[in-house]
Amino acid sequence: MSYDKIKQVALKHFARDGYEGASLSQIASEVGIKKPSIYNHYAGKEELFLSVLTGISDDYKRFLASRLEQSEGDSPERQLFRMYTSYIEYFTFDADRTDFWKRVIMFPPAFLKERIVQIVGEVEQLIAPRLAALFSDGIGRGTIRAFDPGELVTLFYSLVNGYMMGLMMVGPHDFTNKLERIWTMFWQGIGYGEWETEGRRDG
Amino acid sequence: MSYDKIKQVALKHFARDGYEGASLSQIASEVGIKKPSIYNHYAGKEELFLSVLTGISDDYKRFLASRLEQSEGDSPERQLFRMYTSYIEYFTFDADRTDFWKRVIMFPPAFLKERIVQIVGEVEQLIAPRLAALFSDGIGRGTIRAFDPGELVTLFYSLVNGYMMGLMMVGPHDFTNKLERIWTMFWQGIGYGEWETEGRRDG
């Protein structure tokens, strides 16, 4: 069906060239049709883009939710590690999807920013509370230090995002084997003892 | 001087709209001249872009190098914390510069990718060995766990990059106060005891 083929090709072009840079002529050409034919399936560039975005967003939510359910019996730390690898696995699986998602998050076309923020936000609103619950659970069991769960989620996302930026800059082949090592360091910490703030060294 | 004014305005437009999306007409208009007059100072869009890029790259290198020197007497962990905050301080100081740099790193215009990777790589080649040396020093002194220094640098960059992605997504006001808390968790680790790999739980 042309409808799906267009969406699939459009994803690739939006990922590579961005919203403004992607050309409907080029997309049509790769699909094997002419530009006006796209308008038989989509109202325009904007609708095509939003269709691609919501498709990815829904798929992403389904993936993360299913991963959370699959490891429901495990310990909080196992579940968190699994979510860490899941985030990364999902995005290393399909480079176009990764580029599209990152581009949309970091550099949304200005006139679509509000709708994009809303769509992307729904993913985090779905997952973040469940991550926080896992951290709280771990703290209750005494396997995770008693930091603020919200801040732990922030740190968790920093780790995931930072890893994915490294992935994009260095490439998957040099980087994927470092995944578990990074988690280990994250888990144990890199230093011995408490970190002392500048202002209260002798606290 | 128009030469500098053009470069300064171009930075803003490249940051906001990307290489393809930025318009020489708009840049000229904001400078207060007409589009063709840009060609009296730059050979074309490409040269203007690369001029902006190398300008930022040089400035960035100078800033990081000077920060490293300023804290040369301190303990490795203090110097590392200072570098962590410096990275973030440098980029929160100027939003346009941040956007430009991130865009260039993550979504370089295809036909300039090689040159961009080379220019950006020079920054890391300058700083990464010195970070690794700080980690090695800390390991030698017994204040930092005996992980591989290269992997510690990777984790360090993950933290910085992840933090900056959070900055871009959430905004500086909600986020900057979390800076030190994240470092503390990074330093101490979030868990108690060793992290056990899936395959060797009873090691």
Added chain:
DNA sequence: GTTAAACTAACGACCGGTAGTTAGTGTGAG
């Protein structure tokens, strides 16, 4: 079973607009 209307999905031609770029010209300061 035939036939006519309606729908789908493709097309070429073309619109107004903007892009980067070039050629040629004016102008004012040293």
Added chain:
DNA sequence: CTCACACTAACTACCGGTCGTTAGTTTAAC
């Protein structure tokens, strides 16, 4: 008088989008 720097005018190329048209298929009435 020169030369740096601005200008106007024009160019080609491409953009997203609309038009009328056509071929093929589905639908429904007779």
